[in-house]
Amino acid sequence: MNPLFRSPYLSTFIWLLFTTLFLGGTAFLAMVQEQPVSNTAHQQQAMDISKLLRCPMATNLSLFESQAPIAHELKAQIFSMLEQGDSQDEIILFMVQRYGEKIRYQPELKGSTVALWFGPLLLLLLGVGICLGLIKR
Known part of the structure; x- marks a missing residue:
């Protein structure tokens, strides 16, 4: 023993x-x-919203793509707001108020963002115009 x-x-x-x-x-x-399974509609909607928002820490990544700790916190915040009954527009407005307009991947069209929306088109037209001018010479 x-x-x-x-x-x-x-x-x-x-x-x-x-x-x-x-x-x-x-x-x-x-x-x-025994914990209840989360609503799959809320999960899908949270993923869609997280694809529309930019991660504040990761460079040029959406919340959905980012693995930064703040991205996980924001995704959890989005999901909890959906469970509380907030709509997509209310959640995006909350995030914009908290982090500024830079959190959106596609900012609203207003005076301060006109260059973002039409700048690339103007540069393309300018480049095509210069190329045509050089070819005609």
Whole structure:
């Protein structure tokens, strides 16, 4: 017989320890499995919203693509706001108020963003005009 188990108190303690760990682990697993499954419509809508917003930490990545800690927090915030009944527009407005217009991938068309919307088109037309002018010479 193993000398460790000669003491009745020690063997009882070890038996209680293993029993507690076994029952505690199965109770924890049962508790985790009883949690309700999240609404899949909310999950899809949260993914769609996270694709429309830019991650404040990652360069040129959406919240959906980013693995930064703040992106995970913002995705959780979006999901909780959806579960509370907020609409997509309300969530985007909340994020814009909190982080500024730069969080949007496609900013609204207004005076300060006209260059973002029409600048590339103007540069393209200018380039084509210069090329045509050089060809005619």
